[in-house]
Structure formats: structure tokens, C-alpha cells
Amino acid sequence: MHSKRIRAILAPVATAALVLASGAAAVTAAAPAQALENGVARTPPMGWNSWNTFGCNISESLIKQMADAIVNSGMRDLGYQYVVVDDCWMNSTRDSAGNLQANSSRFPSGMKALGDYLHGKGLKFGIYQAPLDKTCAQYFNSYPGATGAQGHEVQDARQFAAWGVDYLKYDWCSPSGTIDDQVRTFAKMRDALASSGRQILYSINSNSVHDKTGPRRNWGDIANIWRTTEDITNEWDTGQTNGYPMGIQNIVNVTVPLASYAKPGAFIDPDMMEIGRGGMTDTEMRSHFALWAMMASPLIMGNDVRTMDSATQTILKNANLIAINQDTLGLQATQISNDGTRRVLAKKLSNGDVAVALFNQSGSTTTISTTASAIGKSGSSFTLTDAWTNATTSSTGSISAGVPAHGTVVYRVSGGGTVTPSPTPSSTPSSTLVSAASGRCLDVPNSSTTNGTQPVIWDCNGQANQRWTFSGQSIQALGKCLDAPSGATAGTKVQIWDCNGGTNQQWNLTAEGTIRSVQFSNLCLDVYNNNTANGTTVILWTCGSAANQRWSRV
Missing domain, CATH: 3.20.20.70 (Aldolase class I)
Incomplete structure (x- = not known):
């Protein structure tokens, strides 16, 4: 029901043990799923x-x-x-x-x-x-x-x-x-x-x-x-x-x-x-x-x-x-890819098939594509069954459809064998990014997904607006990419933006714990003026070794 009509008052989450003493980047795995074994809800009700x-x-x-x-x-x-x-x-x-x-x-x-x-x-x-x-x-x-x-x-x-x-x-x-x-x-x-x-x-x-x-x-x-x-x-x-x-x-x-x-x-x-x-x-x-x-x-x-x-x-x-x-494996679909507009989800099924959803989050029709191997299928011959029309087509591995604005095409992919798909931004365990200077986390204010929203540091709380996933050189939260604005110089505020694969959305995590822009290679993620207060803006600044430029993935 209707429980969220008033904002909760929450006790702060302790962060004392979050920063690694060495300052080097580290990853902890997502918590394993647990289940209340009372004999019911073997599939979703x-x-x-x-x-x-x-x-x-x-x-x-x-x-x-x-x-x-x-x-x-x-x-x-x-x-x-x-x-x-x-x-x-x-x-x-x-x-x-x-x-x-x-x-x-x-x-x-x-x-x-x-x-x-x-x-x-x-x-x-x-x-x-x-x-x-x-x-x-x-x-x-x-x-x-x-x-x-x-x-x-x-x-x-x-x-x-x-x-x-x-x-x-x-x-x-x-x-x-x-x-x-x-x-x-x-x-x-x-x-x-x-x-x-x-x-x-x-x-x-x-x-x-x-x-x-x-x-x-x-x-x-x-x-x-x-x-x-x-x-x-x-x-x-x-x-x-x-x-x-x-x-x-x-x-x-x-x-x-x-x-x-x-x-x-x-x-x-x-x-x-x-x-x-x-x-x-x-x-x-x-x-x-x-x-x-x-x-x-x-x-x-x-x-x-x-x-x-x-x-x-x-x-x-x-x-x-x-x-x-209702498949008896009871698995939730994992994210295979997401560029901020075109999202691909895959769900392994008990008979070896894989369901794949091509989800268009944009306001206009677009083509969304993936491959059988990306969703966890091996082989060279597959049958795609459209969940909406029941029509079947043959494929050698390509999975693609023109998807209307806000639409979702779902195929059941049969044939071949099954493998474990490669980790991607949301199937890879997410991490918090903890500032060595303050012990506070990189945070998207108010969980806004508006392009141009500027991250800050805030008390670590484990919520999704502080959970960052890493795919290649991109760093993502809430389906958006950490972005260095065009023409950035020392002092430019970083932002989140629709993922586009540009070098201004690519970052190198160094052994020292700094996060260096690929496009602006002399600039690193920096907490403004070495401040430690909640809400302090995160900017780009000339790379150094100060604590306000060192981050730990926890």
C-alpha cells in the first residue's frame, strides 16, 4: 500500500570501516540472496x-x-x-x-x-x-x-x-x-x-x-x-x-x-x-x-x-x-546492456531457454539489439518467439527489434546451449565510492536522473543513489553515466548524463585510489576545497595525491 506518504527519519549508517587504509580501490560482492523457507511463494504470487x-x-x-x-x-x-x-x-x-x-x-x-x-x-x-x-x-x-x-x-x-x-x-x-x-x-x-x-x-x-x-x-x-x-x-x-x-x-x-x-x-x-x-x-x-x-x-x-x-x-x-x-527457477532478469535509452534484460528459464527484453526508455522509436551469446546462449541456431505476437523467427545469434517509444519487445530464445553471460553494469555488483578525506560517499542528490545533476558527498547509506556500477571505463548510477562536461577545466563540476560511450564518460581508477578522466587526462575526481561536509560538490581538479582525490570502492 501507501506507506511512503511521509519521509522516514533514519538512523545514520556507520561508515567508520569503509575506507581502506591503503587507499587502493576494492570491491565487495553483493549480499547473497536469502529466502524465507516457509513453503510458499515458490514462484512470484x-x-x-x-x-x-x-x-x-x-x-x-x-x-x-x-x-x-x-x-x-x-x-x-x-x-x-x-x-x-x-x-x-x-x-x-x-x-x-x-x-x-x-x-x-x-x-x-x-x-x-x-x-x-x-x-x-x-x-x-x-x-x-x-x-x-x-x-x-x-x-x-x-x-x-x-x-x-x-x-x-x-x-x-x-x-x-x-x-x-x-x-x-x-x-x-x-x-x-x-x-x-x-x-x-x-x-x-x-x-x-x-x-x-x-x-x-x-x-x-x-x-x-x-x-x-x-x-x-x-x-x-x-x-x-x-x-x-x-x-x-x-x-x-x-x-x-x-x-x-x-x-x-x-x-x-x-x-x-x-x-x-x-x-x-x-x-x-x-x-x-x-x-x-x-x-x-x-x-x-x-x-x-x-x-x-x-x-x-x-x-x-x-x-x-x-x-x-x-x-x-x-x-x-x-x-x-x-x-x-512463473518459471520455477525464480530468477530475476539481469541487465545485459543499457546506454541510458536502450536497455536489454535477460532471464534464464528452467528449460534452458532465455527470455530477453528489449526496453526502449526514450520518447521515439529505436532499434535495440543484442546477441544470443550476450544473453547467455551458445551455439549458432536459435528460435525467437515473440511474447506478444507468438510469432517465431530463426536466428544465427542476432536479436534485434524496432521498439516504439516506452515499448518493450520480449523474445523467448530457444535452441543452442546456455552459458553464464558476461557481467555488465547492473549484473556486476555495485559499489559505493567513499572519499578518503571524509568517509562520505559519492551521492546523486535526491536520486535525480535529470541530465546535468551534479554529484556531491553525503553520509554513506547504501541507497541506490550511492551505488555505482563499473563497465569498462564507465561509472554508472541510476541508469546514468558519470560525465565530465564538454570543455572541462580544473574546477568544473562533474555531472550525470545519458550514457553515450564518449571519452568524457570514461574514467581510469588508479592504484592510488584516484579517478582520472580519460578525455581530460590531467583532471581527477575531487571533493571541492577539501571540504568534508554533506552536500559538498564533487569537481574535476588537477590530479594529485591529496585525500580529497582518493576514493575507495566498498
Whole structure:
């Protein structure tokens, strides 16, 4: 849901051990993926959630109508099985025994009866709760009051089990809470569900431990699915710098680098889908679905299923993309290439095929190309099956398509053998760049992806706007390249810009820890005036050996 309506207050992340004593560059591998092994979410869950379209305007009748529509439209038989009742279903007070109560005017038959109805339709029952004293709707004054699980975790878990709940959405909305606070709190409900006597898929939204730049930890040890960004909106790209809400392209930029975290039992969640809710073109809606499928994301509908038009049904019922999403390997697509406009993602499948997405992030039609070897296939004869048209073509290794603005072409590549693709900017573990002078990290302010944004130093926090990937001689963050402006001289501020392969976007990392421009070979990355304060600009300056020109990759 809707947790990111207020900016979190976060404890600073310690940086004392980040700078290597020698000053030489170093790399640490990305954290290995972990999984909550509770027997569910072996593939990403599919279903429907009430919040995107209805918010607090929900009732027993509405949920039953939606369940009927899911069955009658054929969506259930395609895998859409979870029906999740989001916030605003409960009374503001518990009963005398401390048990949760349904709002009797909205759900007069009670929640167990609703669960029985859904199970009778061959569907699964999802419900919403929050870990503190209030739910999100009460925090944001959109509901007169609802009680969170704080101090009642075991009791609530047992009650959910008794009601036949199959899926719990657990949503942190407080403006405060450190990482450690939230790990402990979310783990309480994880353990309570494990002891409830029923297998319940555990979905969390950790609010103040992720923001517009992405999550600060891999939550796969705590939950089956976990949110990675602020709330989604039915827009392509919000163009905002405050991080809320998140358009489709904004979310993709955050989510793609997290591929190493996904596995059966633990999937990242870029939020419920907006397909069928307006706000985007049909091409953009198709990209939305294709990219969620490639990223092994939960396919949770957020539209009114009762009134789906044919275009919406065509997208949501695409059996080829559903099969890619539901592949039993449970892998998220990795990035093969990205020049800031043309993005190629590849997802290995359990039968040896590889799904490849050619994603056009620009505003005009362009040709996007890759090769079978680049996506992890060996051999000389391949069959490409278009996920949208089902048309097949033969290839000796070239994979290419003219892709419309904001469009995504997806091929399933069969034939040949499989190999491990070469690391690329987002499949290579990202690093922070820590200044030896201050211990602060190279940071893209406000996670802005606007061309010309000037990096600064800031307290290290591990967020995506401080995570830099290295491909050849380019240094990238948020899908943009670190760039030395044309005609740069000593004192020119560096910037981020669409990647173009120019020598002004190429850098040499020296053994001494300096980062030297290829085009302007006498200039190095420098923290202005040897200042150490947050927000200090990073510039180009005549190369030397001072600490404000030495960086460590951590």
C-alpha cells in the first residue's frame, strides 16, 4: 500500500570501516540472496489487491464481486489466485479478549466467512495488517481508526490462520524506525505466522528502510515478498525528485539492479500493477506488464476486474509473459546492456531457454539489439518467439527489434546451449565510492536522473543513489553515466548524463585510489576545497595525491 506518504527519519549508517587504509580501490560482492523457507511463494504470487482502485472504499460485497470477476474472466485459471483485502477492513478497537474485529457495516458476515467464500471459488484469501499501533489509513487520516498488531503478533497470526488467511500484507507507516527496529519488528510477525499452524505468504513494506532510491537490505530472510520502492502511480515517469509517487520507469530503474536478491521463497515487490487504470498509453501498459514479468515480480492486479476492457485483458492474460514470470527457477532478469535509452534484460528459464527484453526508455522509436551469446546462449541456431505476437523467427545469434517509444519487445530464445553471460553494469555488483578525506560517499542528490545533476558527498547509506556500477571505463548510477562536461577545466563540476560511450564518460581508477578522466587526462575526481561536509560538490581538479582525490570502492 501507501506507506511512503511521509519521509522516514533514519538512523545514520556507520561508515567508520569503509575506507581502506591503503587507499587502493576494492570491491565487495553483493549480499547473497536469502529466502524465507516457509513453503510458499515458490514462484512470484499472482492475484488482485483492493487498494489501488478502491482505497478505503471496500466492502464484503465488493470483494465477492471482484472474486467472481476473476473467476468468470478466466484470470484465476491463468494463475491470479490471491484476493487481498487491503487496509480499512477492521474495527478501530479489538474485542474484550484482544482479538481483531471486522468492521460490521462493511463486512457483516465476518472475515472467516469471506475467506470461505474465496476458497470456495478456488481462490486464496489475503488480508492487511500493520506492525505498529495503527494501520496506514489511520496514520494518513483516511480511515477513522484501525489497530495495528503491536503487542498482538502471535494473537493476530493465530486469528488469521483461523480465518483461513493465505497471504498477509504487513505495512509499516510510522515516520520513524531504524533498520534494526524494523528487522526485529517484522521478524516477530514472521515467527508468529510460522507458529500459527497455517502456511501464510508474508508480504512486507518496510517504509523507512527504503525510499525513492531502493531498499537498504535484502529482506528475503524476513518475508516472502518485500517492497523496494515508494508507492506506485499510474504514470510512466513522475519526473519528480522527492521520490513519491513512483512511475513505472522510476521503479524499473530502482528494481533492475536488485536481480541477485530474487529466488524461490523470496521475491522483490515493485508494488501492485496499474494496468487498466488509465494514465498511460497501451504501449506503456504493455511495458509495465512485460517488465514486471521479467523482474520476477508479484503480478498483483490493482484495477477493477469487473470492468476490464479488451486491451487490459490482452495484457494481463498474456500466457507467454506469465510463463516467464512463473518459471520455477525464480530468477530475476539481469541487465545485459543499457546506454541510458536502450536497455536489454535477460532471464534464464528452467528449460534452458532465455527470455530477453528489449526496453526502449526514450520518447521515439529505436532499434535495440543484442546477441544470443550476450544473453547467455551458445551455439549458432536459435528460435525467437515473440511474447506478444507468438510469432517465431530463426536466428544465427542476432536479436534485434524496432521498439516504439516506452515499448518493450520480449523474445523467448530457444535452441543452442546456455552459458553464464558476461557481467555488465547492473549484473556486476555495485559499489559505493567513499572519499578518503571524509568517509562520505559519492551521492546523486535526491536520486535525480535529470541530465546535468551534479554529484556531491553525503553520509554513506547504501541507497541506490550511492551505488555505482563499473563497465569498462564507465561509472554508472541510476541508469546514468558519470560525465565530465564538454570543455572541462580544473574546477568544473562533474555531472550525470545519458550514457553515450564518449571519452568524457570514461574514467581510469588508479592504484592510488584516484579517478582520472580519460578525455581530460590531467583532471581527477575531487571533493571541492577539501571540504568534508554533506552536500559538498564533487569537481574535476588537477590530479594529485591529496585525500580529497582518493576514493575507495566498498
